Every structure is written in C-alpha cells, then in structure tokens.
Amino acid sequence: MSESELIPPRRRALEHLLSRLGFKDAALLAQLRWDLLDQALIHPSLDSQRNNDRLELLGDSVLRILATEFLFESYPDLSVGELTAIRSDLISDAHLAELADLHGLERYLELGSSSQKDLAGRDRRLADAFEALLGSFYLSWGIHTLPNLHPWLDPYLRRRVEEWFQDPTRRNPKAALQELTQRLWGELPEYRLVAAEEHPPHFTVEVWGNGRCWGRGEGRSKKAAEMAAAAVAYGQLHSEEA
Amino acid sequence: MSESELIPPRRRALEHLLSRLGFKDAALLAQLRWDLLDQALIHPSLDSQRNNDRLELLGDSVLRILATEFLFESYPDLSVGELTAIRSDLISDAHLAELADLHGLERYLELGSSSQKDLAGRDRRLADAFEALLGSFYLSWGIHTLPNLHPWLDPYLRRRVEEWFQDPTRRNPKAALQELTQRLWGELPEYRLVAAEEHPPHFTVEVWGNGRCWGRGEGRSKKAAEMAAAAVAYGQLHSEEA
Known part of the structure; x- marks a missing residue:
C-alpha cells in the first residue's frame, strides 16, 4: 500500500497522533512513512495479512537499543544486575502500555471484533502497537547504528540463515x-x-x-x-x- | 583504565585479533577504544570489577538490532514466525560461540582458574565475549540509530527508572x-x-x-x-x- 492510498480521515487521525506525540518538525514529518505508521496501528485481529506483527518484531529491537543507550549514557554507575532488571522493566508490556496510554494510542489502533471484547489482552495489544510504532519510525528515520559492521557480520548471518532453511x-x-x-x-x-x-x-x-x-x-x-x-x-x- | 595503560603484549595481541576479524581500515582502528576491547575479553571469573559483563549487556542489544536489520533488508518476504525463529537462532549462544571460534576468540579471552576447568560453560563464555566485543565496537564506532527519538523517549524512560529506584x-x-x-x-x-x-x-x-x-x-x-x-x-x- 502506498502512502497516497491512505484514506483522508485516517491520514488526518495519524497526523493528529504525531502532533500529540510531539513530532512537529516539518522535515521529519516529510520523511515519515505514513503507510507504515498506519500499518503499525493495525492489530492482527483485524487483518491477518497487513498488520503490525512484523513492525513489532523490528520495534522490539529498536526499543531495546534505545533503552540500553539511555541507561548506559544516563546511569553509567549502575551494576550489571541493576541494568538488567531496569532494562527488563523499561521494555515490559506494563511500561509500554503505560506509554501508549499516555499518548492515547488506543483510539488510533484498529482491532478486529474478537479483540475488542478481550479486555485482558489490552496491555499486550497496546505494548505491541507501541513497539510497532517504533518500528515504523525506524524505517522512516533510522540509520544503521554500526554501518561498518554490516559488511563484516552479514555474510556470517547469511550463512546461518541458509543453514536454518536447509535444516x-x-x-x-x-x-x-x-x-x-x-x-x-x-x-x-x-x-x-x-x-x-x-x-x-x-x-x-x-x-x-x-x-x-x-x-x-x-x-x-x-x-x-x-x-x-x-x-x-x-x-x-x-x-x-x- | 586508559588506552595507554594496556601492556604492549596485550595490545599487540588485540591488534592481531582485529586483523584476523578483518578490520584493517586505519581510520576505523584509530577510533577504536582499545581499553574497552581489552575489557570485552576479560571474563568475570578473572576480575569481578573490570570484566565484560556490562559490555555484554550492551552488545546483546547491538547484536539484536544488527540481526534484525539484516533480516528485514535481506529477507523481506519472511513471515513473522520465521523471522522470530531465525532471529532467535542468530542470537543464540550456539551460533555466537561458533562465530567466536571461527575467529579464534578463545585465545584472547582472559579467564579465572575456576572457569578454565569449566568446559561445559565454554559456549556461554564465548558467546558472552562475542557480544561484549560488539558492545566495545558500538562504543568505539556506533552512532544513535534514531537520534531524534532520544529527546522524545528519554524523559519517559527516566521517569520509569526513578520510579524503579523508589519501589x-x-x-x-x-x-x-x-x-x-x-x-x-x-x-x-x-x-x-x-x-x-x-x-x-x-x-x-x-x-x-x-x-x-x-x-x-x-x-x-x-x-x-x-x-x-x-x-x-x-x-x-x-x-x-x-
């Protein structure tokens, strides 16, 4: 789905969300992949094909590096035990659902009817959507954290993936x-x-x-x-x- | 410990390792934090203070984003189930120990005497050292993957960390x-x-x-x-x- 296909009410809703999140820089917004932002806010219960499950997988890695960078830079004296426990807490569903609620993410999340009744799954859904949001930001604005490492590491990763497929x-x-x-x-x-x-x-x-x-x-x-x-x-x- | 304090035989050994790994670019090597590379290859059994446990925690996030970037860019058609399973495999101790062995990492890893006899812990030790190595590369060469996201996300993370400390x-x-x-x-x-x-x-x-x-x-x-x-x-x- 290309950006131009987003229906105007959805596009306006997403623009409103970005503004609520605090992203107002025009150059940044011009680079945003609105189609991916839209996809980040589609729960698999609505659409088994075009939904946020892959973006969530990406966003999980993005969040983890963001939280780790933050802890290493802001709390350089923490022990490794504290770092581990605090990072687990920062990336927990409970915390991510709280962040999602803080920004009213639920009203932008499109759900299937089965999930609308599943109140107990709410935290997980919001946490997943928050991670997917980060995934869509990464694909819009992200750069490789270690560009010179890919040429070195990727051939090993590729070999392992090919082995995986053959096993x-x-x-x-x-x-x-x-x-x-x-x-x-x-x-x-x-x-x-x-x-x-x-x-x-x-x-x-x-x-x-x-x-x-x-x-x-x-x-x-x-x-x-x-x-x-x-x-x-x-x-x-x-x-x-x- | 500053770079200048690395004793010359260790420094030469680490230069040899970098060359084995394939990093020969002079500009890159000039930026390398040799003290951190040294620390990445010190197992906690040798020194409970100055060892690779924090670098491993960092490297774990670095590896996860590198592997995820690789999979999204090289295998865009994988299902989310395949992506999850393959990523778990790529970041597994078994795979990392294999990569460590491929580059002869063990001879550069400094261990305490208790760990030298612990053969069953070998894979975990090598995998941890490999992750710590990536952590030291990140601190030498890495850049923020999403620089514009930190000013937005960090205040929320900081609030949660402060709550954690008070609970x-x-x-x-x-x-x-x-x-x-x-x-x-x-x-x-x-x-x-x-x-x-x-x-x-x-x-x-x-x-x-x-x-x-x-x-x-x-x-x-x-x-x-x-x-x-x-x-x-x-x-x-x-x-x-x-």
Whole structure:
C-alpha cells in the first residue's frame, strides 16, 4: 500500500497522533512513512495479512537499543544486575502500555471484533502497537547504528540463515520429531500441557515418547511451546541415538 | 583504565585479533577504544570489577538490532514466525560461540582458574565475549540509530527508572515479600526449587506461604529465579490483600 492510498480521515487521525506525540518538525514529518505508521496501528485481529506483527518484531529491537543507550549514557554507575532488571522493566508490556496510554494510542489502533471484547489482552495489544510504532519510525528515520559492521557480520548471518532453511528440525521441529519417533518406536510423540497462564499468555509443554519425557518447552502460545519442546526432544533423541 | 595503560603484549595481541576479524581500515582502528576491547575479553571469573559483563549487556542489544536489520533488508518476504525463529537462532549462544571460534576468540579471552576447568560453560563464555566485543565496537564506532527519538523517549524512560529506584519490590522483591508475609502470617516465605538445568543454567523456583504457592519464577541462577518468583508472589498477595 502506498502512502497516497491512505484514506483522508485516517491520514488526518495519524497526523493528529504525531502532533500529540510531539513530532512537529516539518522535515521529519516529510520523511515519515505514513503507510507504515498506519500499518503499525493495525492489530492482527483485524487483518491477518497487513498488520503490525512484523513492525513489532523490528520495534522490539529498536526499543531495546534505545533503552540500553539511555541507561548506559544516563546511569553509567549502575551494576550489571541493576541494568538488567531496569532494562527488563523499561521494555515490559506494563511500561509500554503505560506509554501508549499516555499518548492515547488506543483510539488510533484498529482491532478486529474478537479483540475488542478481550479486555485482558489490552496491555499486550497496546505494548505491541507501541513497539510497532517504533518500528515504523525506524524505517522512516533510522540509520544503521554500526554501518561498518554490516559488511563484516552479514555474510556470517547469511550463512546461518541458509543453514536454518536447509535444516528440517529448525524449520519444523514437530514434523522432524514425529518422523524420528515413528522410525524408532513406531509411535507419535505425545504433547502434554503442564502449565498455562492466560495473562500474559505463557504455556509450558512436555513431549513424551517411549515412556519418558524428552523435552520441555515454553512459549506465548501452545503451538510455540510445542515447537520449542519438540526441538529439545529432537536434539536429545538424536544425540542418544548417535 | 586508559588506552595507554594496556601492556604492549596485550595490545599487540588485540591488534592481531582485529586483523584476523578483518578490520584493517586505519581510520576505523584509530577510533577504536582499545581499553574497552581489552575489557570485552576479560571474563568475570578473572576480575569481578573490570570484566565484560556490562559490555555484554550492551552488545546483546547491538547484536539484536544488527540481526534484525539484516533480516528485514535481506529477507523481506519472511513471515513473522520465521523471522522470530531465525532471529532467535542468530542470537543464540550456539551460533555466537561458533562465530567466536571461527575467529579464534578463545585465545584472547582472559579467564579465572575456576572457569578454565569449566568446559561445559565454554559456549556461554564465548558467546558472552562475542557480544561484549560488539558492545566495545558500538562504543568505539556506533552512532544513535534514531537520534531524534532520544529527546522524545528519554524523559519517559527516566521517569520509569526513578520510579524503579523508589519501589522496594522492584529493587528487592525478596525483602519486600518477606516483610509482607511476616506481617500477614508471621512467617517467612518458603522457596522451593522445582527444576534446575545446568547447561545452559536454568532454574525454576516456587514460593510458598500459608499453605499455597504464590508465585513461580525462572532465571539463569537460583537467586534470579527466586527474585522473579518473589516479584510475582508479592504482586499476587498485594492484590488479594487489597
């Protein structure tokens, strides 16, 4: 979606948001990717394709470096334990939702009807939107923090990504584990949910086979926890078998 | 410690490392903070004061933004699930230890005698040193990725940090919980270790009082897991009491 396609009421609403946030410099606003700002404020419950999930992933890294820079520059005497604890607090959903509320972000966030009723998920939604907002700012205004490091580091990262794509256990640990347990014992792995918390969502799953537990995994969804457990179990089984 | 204090053999060793890494540009090397590069390669087991733990904390954020930039720019079509999984892999201890080994980092890393025998901790040590190396590069060569965002975001971050310092449950959740349970029930909270893995270290602790479990926490050390559990329990008890 190009910038010109933003419908005028949405564009005006976003201009209003930027002004509330305090960004009034004309040169800065001219560089802003309004289409990405719009996308940062679309929750996945409204649109499974064009939404803020990727911008949130980017914004999470952006926020972390911004918070770390701030702590190193403003509080040079903190211990590493304090730095760790404070940074966790700064980047927590609770804090980000507070910042989102401070700027009235909720009224600009477009939700599907299912999420509108999910009051318990509100903090997470606002925190995600705040991170996505930072992601859209990064793509509009950001520069590489270490431009001379990319030519050095990127080839190593690229090699690892290519390996990842070629490794079935990384791409799909559940499928790889299933194939292995069927070959070894003629049975499917069994996933047992051992803990589930709703707010914030946190699931712990064990995977069992041949009478014992081979791995445990955690994640924000049951599926993510199963994937993590399967990856552990695959590694365990593979090394015992070798 | 200023640059001039680096003893000549160490300085020569670090110059050799930089050359192995491929950094040969004279202008870049002239900007390098050799004292910080030295510190990045001192494990906490050698020196509890001057070591790489803070640089590692910084480098962790630096690596995350570098890896995220790389993935967004080189693989624009990945799904958010793939991006998440691949980024976790890129920043994993296993991968960083591999990169450290590729450049022979171990011979430059100064260890205490206890760690020299700890072979199982080798990957973690090398991964930490690699992150600390990136932290020292950031302090030598890095620039703010979003310079215009700091004046906006920093005051909010500062307010939260000041709140953190004034809140005893954040600074010391175990002490705050103990005070609360003693007041409510005249007893100390009981910490139960429910899971412990050594490699990599991962501990799960529950905290009990008045006949039930009030919180569960996880961490890289037993103490960190207890702190996390105490923070959960304090919040739980505090809200039930209110």
